[in-house]
Amino acid sequence: MATDGECNGSTEADEFVIRVVPSFSQFTEAEWRMLAGTCRDDEKTPYNPFISHGFLSSLEEAGCAVRETGWQPQHLRLEGPGGVLLGAVPCFLKSHSQGEYVFDHGWADAFERAGGAYYPKLQVSVPFTPATGPRLLARRGGDPAPARGALAAGLTTLAERLGVSSAHVTFAPEPEVDALQQAGFLHRTDQQFHFRNQDYGSFDDFLSSLASRKRKAIRKERRDALGEAITIEWLSGRDLTEAVWDDFYRFYIDTGGRKWGRPYLTRRFFSLIGERMGNDILLVMARRGGRHIAGAINFIGGDTLFGRHWGCVEDHPFLHFEVCYYQAIAFAIERGLKVVEAGAQGPHKLARGYVPVTTHSAHFIAHPGLRRAVADYLDHERADVARVGAYFEDHAPFRKP
Structure with a gap:
C-alpha cells in the first residue's frame, strides 16, 4: 500500500x-x-x-x-x-x-x-x-x-x-x-430519480403540471402526513445546534442500523459539517408533541438540492414522502434551484414528480x-x-x- x-x-x-x-x-x-x-x-x-x-x-x-x-x-x-x-x-x-x-x-x-x-x-x-x-x-x-x-x-x-x-x-x-x-x-x-424545476412559482404550480389523479394523490398524502398535529421546520446555518444534531443523529442511527447494519457516519461528522458548511445544509425536521420525531438532511448546491439521509422515531403514514420529497421540492422552488436529487434508487419517486x-x-x-x-x-x-x-x-x- x-x-x-x-x-x-x-x-x-x-x-x-x-x-x-x-x-x-x-x-x-x-x-x-x-x-x-x-x-x-x-x-x-x-x-x-x-x-x-x-x-x-x-x-x-x-x-x-x-x-x-x-x-x-x-x-x-x-x-x-x-x-x-x-x-x-x-x-x-x-x-x-x-x-x-x-x-x-x-x-x-x-x-x-x-x-x-x-x-x-x-x-x-x-x-x-x-x-x-x-x-x-x-x-x-x-x-x-x-x-x-x-x-x-x-x-x-x-x-x-x-x-x-x-x-x-x-x-x-x-x-x-x-x-x-x-x-x-x-x-x-x-x-436515479430527480425533480426538475420548470420555473414553478409555487408548489401548487408544480401540482398543476401533474395529471389529475397524481395531483389528488399527492395532496392527500401531504394532508395525511401532517394529520396528527405534526409541524415541519427548515433548519440551516445557526439553527443547527448540537441539540438539533443529537436529534437528527438518533434518526440516522436508527435507519442506518436497519438498512446497512452499521451506520457510516459518526456523530462528530455532523458537528463538523455544521460548523464548516452550515449554510449549505437544510435539515427538514418534523415535530410533534414538543419534540422532533423525524428528519432529513439535504445539502444546498449552486443549482441543486441534494437529499441524503432520513430517519424517524415515530411511524406516521406518508411522513417520509413529506419530509424527504415534497419539502425538498418546496424548498427548491422557493430558492430557485433547478434540480432536487433524492439519492439512489427508488422508482416510487416517479409518482411524486421525480423523473428518471x-x-x-x-x-x-x-x-x-x-x-x-x-x-x-x-x-x-x-x-x-x-x-x-x-x-x-x-x-x-x-x-x-
Whole structure:
C-alpha cells in the first residue's frame, strides 16, 4: 500500500507531477477552492457541496473515511511548476465495496472464485454519497481537458503500481467519463430519480403540471402526513445546534442500523459539517408533541438540492414522502434551484414528480479476463438501463400535451 508517491509527465503546455497523498490535510482550503465546482463564486461550474473542503475534510477528521473503516486515503494532487495545484482526485484504497452505491460485489465474487484477489481496489468517489459531481477536479479558469487526461492516466498508473485489481470512478459527469474511457476505463450507467424545476412559482404550480389523479394523490398524502398535529421546520446555518444534531443523529442511527447494519457516519461528522458548511445544509425536521420525531438532511448546491439521509422515531403514514420529497421540492422552488436529487434508487419517486436520470461511472479492470467479462456485462446493462429509463419516461406523472 502506498502512502506517498510521484508520477511525472506533461500536458500540452506544462510539465506536471502527480503526487499521491495520504490525507486530505495535504490540501489547504485556499488552494482547494481554486478547483472547479468547489466554491460558490465559480461562474462556470455550479457549486457541489460534496466536493467542498469542509465536507471531505470532515469525513476524514471524524473517522468516517479512514484506513480503519476500509477507506484509506490515496488522493491525487496534480501539480505544476512550483507545486501549484492544477487538479486533484479524491481517491481511496478500499478493502470492501460498502458505502459506494454502484455495486460490484458480483464482480468481486466471480474474480475471487476464479482465484483472483479483488481487494484492495481504488475507489474515486465522495464516500457514502450517491450524487454526481466532479471527480477529476481541474483548476478553475482554463481548459479542464489536459488536467482530466493527466489525472485519468495517473489513476491507471497508480493502480498498476499498487498492484490492485481495479480502479472505480463513480457518479462522474459525462465529460469526465469520456476522459476516463480514453485512459482505458469501461463505461457503466445506472438510474436515479430527480425533480426538475420548470420555473414553478409555487408548489401548487408544480401540482398543476401533474395529471389529475397524481395531483389528488399527492395532496392527500401531504394532508395525511401532517394529520396528527405534526409541524415541519427548515433548519440551516445557526439553527443547527448540537441539540438539533443529537436529534437528527438518533434518526440516522436508527435507519442506518436497519438498512446497512452499521451506520457510516459518526456523530462528530455532523458537528463538523455544521460548523464548516452550515449554510449549505437544510435539515427538514418534523415535530410533534414538543419534540422532533423525524428528519432529513439535504445539502444546498449552486443549482441543486441534494437529499441524503432520513430517519424517524415515530411511524406516521406518508411522513417520509413529506419530509424527504415534497419539502425538498418546496424548498427548491422557493430558492430557485433547478434540480432536487433524492439519492439512489427508488422508482416510487416517479409518482411524486421525480423523473428518471442516467448516472455514470467508469471502471479500470487490470486482469484481461475479468475486463472482458465486465465489458460484456456492461454492454447489456447499459441497454437495460436505457430501456427501463425510456419506460419510466413514458409513465411520468405529468399531464400529456
